[in-house]
Amino acid sequence: MSTWLRNVRLEIGETTYGDGSIQTKTDLFHIQVAQEGVIQTIMPATENVLDANAVDMEGKLALPAFKDMHNHLDKTYLSLGWKACRPVKSLSERLALEAAESEELVETAEQRASAMIELHLSNGVNHIRTHVNIDPYIKLSNLEAVKKALKTYDQYVTYEIVAFPQQGLLEHEEMPDLLRQALESGATILGGLDPSGIDKDIEKLLQVTMDIAREYNVDVDMHLHDKGQVGFYTMDKWLDMVKEQDYKGATVFSHAFGLSKLTPPMQKQFAKKLSEYNAGIMSTIPISINSQLIPIDIMIAQGVKVALGCDGFFDSWSPYVPGDILEKVYNFCEYTGKSSERSLRESLSLITQGVTPLNGEGEQVWPMVGDEASFVFIDASCSAEAVARLPKKRQLMHKGRLYKSKH
Structure with missing residues (x-):
């Protein structure tokens, strides 16, 4: 009817x-x-x-309908009540704290993920790409919980699940096989994280990632917070490997802070390469004064697929809970000085997959x-x-x- x-x-x-x-x-x-x-x-x-x-x-x-293309359903504290973040001095210290609480939080993973999904639905989101921690401490427990939560709401939302090695890929010898198990158990995309900043071996990490991606014929979504030349080199090296090893999947570079310090001509040139190699960019529109916005307009002009995500919210990384993907578009327009009817209107495409x-x-x-x-x-x-x-x-x-x- x-x-x-x-x-x-x-x-x-x-x-x-x-x-x-x-x-x-x-x-x-x-x-x-x-x-x-x-x-x-x-x-x-x-x-x-x-x-x-x-x-x-x-x-x-x-x-x-809106799309959140970078989320962490398993990380939020939503539904647990107020909890502030513990200050840290380094990324490694933050990861250690997250690992320490992961076994405690896994018991409420489905409940917390459901709370975040409901918030997204109320804000107009009908598609979520969620990263889910796969690590030696909780193994695939978060994945199973997030799958159950998404199943509950599947009449209202579609989704992609990224198997995400938050604690690194090379330091723990069981991690490659845990990621393989995740891809066999419902994860649909292979994640990656700062080859230099976390695992301290760019070439080896990229190759292991490539091997698993080709083995399971899946796309790759790589978190790249590394700034400057290191971050840019990582992206450029991966694209060269895509060509050399005939990788057929799509790549998304999330955050991609290594693009921000390039000169505009270099940004334009690299954007053409991204487009040629079917590589997209995902940004959370960072509001920290220490994080310079990447050249989204240049990327779009060269045909690169650019999307936005809320990332994690109200978790061990951030105490704030906006959780509104439309607000990310607002922030992007404000930061880049967009104020005309047409520029505001066209920016909506960043959260609708171009529609x-x-x-x-x-x-x-x-x-x-x-x-x-x-x-x-x-x-x-x-x-x-x-x-x-x-x-x-x-x-x-x-x-x-x-x-x-x-x-």
Whole structure:
């Protein structure tokens, strides 16, 4: 049985005024969603729809459902009550603290992951790429718990699971086989972490990662916090190995701080290489004054797939709980000085896997009949306002199913 969504606000174009300013045009529509979760009909709201299953969206703006492309469902303290972070002097000390508490936290992993998933759903996220710690202390326990949590909400969210060697790959001899076991037990992507900063052997770590990725025919998502030449060398070396060893999977460099200190011409040149080798970039839009933002606009201009993620929140690394992927777009626009209607609107693509209601020329390209019926319904006049004002009241629809919070 199909369902009608009445009085949905859609962006339909833009108006350019004599002073060069742009305003997004919208109108109200009725949308029929087939039982299979795809859009069956879109008609002007001036036409009558008589259907007992009709849901009145009351003029709310429809946006493409959001995607968090870098998360850690197993790390959060959500649902456990307040807990501040313990200060540390180094990354190794932080990792040691995390390892020490991992066995205690594993008992509540499913509960905590569920709390984070529910927060994402309430904020309009219908896809999560989560990294899950695989280490010698808890082995695959977190993976099993996160899989259960995701299964509970799979009518509202799709997901990817990254087997993540948070404690390093080379120091513990059992780690390569633990990652293999994770890929055989539900993880869909192989993770990696700072070959120089953690394992102190760039070439060996990259090769072991490559061997496992090729063995299981999976994509790779590599956390690279290493800055400067070391971080850049790591990315460049991996891409050379991709070509030399005929690696067929896709690569994502998360954080990729090694890009920030390159000159703009070098950034542009390397962006072309990233695009050529099917390598994307994921950023959390770091707010620390010590972390310079990577050149996202240059990457996008050269055809590199760029996405955003919330990363971990309210965990041993950070006491804060914004947990809103739309806020990451807001931060990106604020930091880079974007203030025009079009630049704000186009930045939404960073959390929708490139889908926006209007294209670069201001022509409507979404939604269309036959598209997946996955939306965020939001109180805003247009997507630019949504980015700049961060309206809190949101309603997610995933493949034709409206999410109803348990709370």
